[in-house]
Amino acid sequence: MNWISEWALPKIKTLFGAPREVPENLWHKCPACEQMIFHRDLERNLHVCTHCGHHMRVGARQRLDYTLDEGWQRIELPKAPQDPLRFRDQRRYVERLREAQAKVGQEDAVVVAHGAIEGNRVVAAAFEFSFLGGSMGAGVGEALVTAARLAVLQDAPLIVFTASGGARMQEGAISLMQMPRTVIATRMVKEAGLPFIVVLCDPTTGGVTASFAMLGDIQIAEPGAMIGFAGARVIEQTVREKLPEGFQRAEYLLEHGILDMVVPRPEMRATLARLIGLLRLPERVAPPPPMDEVAEPVPALAAPEGPAVPA
Structure with missing residues (x-):
């Protein structure tokens, strides 16, 4: 058998050439x-x-590529304190952060950009679920506040794509404080008269759902997205009842009035452009003038003369 491995196989490989490498x-x-x-x-x-x-599920930058026009620009975000509590479980929290940053290629779980959707100027923020489950810590809160301020500065609608497991517990109360902080950020946009649109992607749960994610002027979700606060098993154990089929899915929430629409991803760009065009009309209808400025009051018509009607 030695001649087969030493002489025959090399000849066959030379005859047919080296095997091609198949990409993964x-x-x-x-x-x-x-x-x-x-x-x-x-x-x-x-x-x-x-x-x-x-x-x-897709990444944050990939989602922005699918939605925004070519040439969108990423915003550099302020630095947030890392590991403020010096948290450690099986590993140090700062080590988990560094590993996620190297894997994803960004500082935290949110990417903020400004650009346009079919010519309509917008500011967009997208969550990256692969970065520690898209959890909301101080860096995410800072990113959403920056996005809100930029939207007000540029007089542009704010669109947020959520995909998060909730608050980042490694930051303790600092993480929980991002809930009211992001709510205040949404109020800045609304008080400026600008649209705030939330696109709920799979999954959107926990403290993100309990804060800014449910405060959009228009609530949109992708088909089949899981949206809720606590997990289904926790809710079943709490209420001691069997949950209905499809509970916490986008279609179920749409039927019960939590969402405004469920839009497939290939139609999301056109839908957002249409909504922004409706909410940002170039010319608004002027309100009617006050009644005292309309015209002089018309005198009442005199009653026709005739015989008096007996009482």
Whole structure:
């Protein structure tokens, strides 16, 4: 058998050439229907399954690429204190932060950008779920306040794409304080007369849902997105009842009035452009003038003369 390995196999390899290296990740498996999708078809369909329509999770910058016109610019955010409590569980919190920053390529779980959607100027903030589950710490709160101030400064609508597991417990009460802080940021936008639109993506839970994510002038969600505060199992154990089918899913919330619309990802860009065009009309209808400025009052008509009507 020695001559086969030493002489025959090298001759065969020389005859047919060296084996070609096949790139990885050419095919992706849908987590819903388990069908295989070619990577180019998946990218062309904005990471929505071509078989069942399942919306896969995408990153923050990828979501901004799908939504904003070409040429959008990322905003540099103020530095937030890292590991203010010197938290440690199985690992130090600062080590988890550094690992997430190196993996994702950004400082924290939110990317803020300004650009346009079909020519309509906007300021957008997008959560990155792969950065510690998109949890909201001091850095995320600072990012949303910066986005609100920029929207007021540029007189542009603010659009936030949420994908978060909630507050970042490694920062304790500092993380919880970002809930009222982000609510105040949304009030800045609304008091300036600017639209505040929230797009709820899968998943949006915890302190993000309990704060600014439910305060949009228009609430939009992607199909099948999980939206809620606590987990379904925790709610079942609390109320001691079986939850209905599809509880905490976008379609269920739409039927019960929590959301304004559920929009597929390929239609999101056009839908946002249409909403901004409706909310930001270039010319508003002037209110009617006060009654004292309309005209002189018309005198009352005299009653026609005739015989008196007996009492």
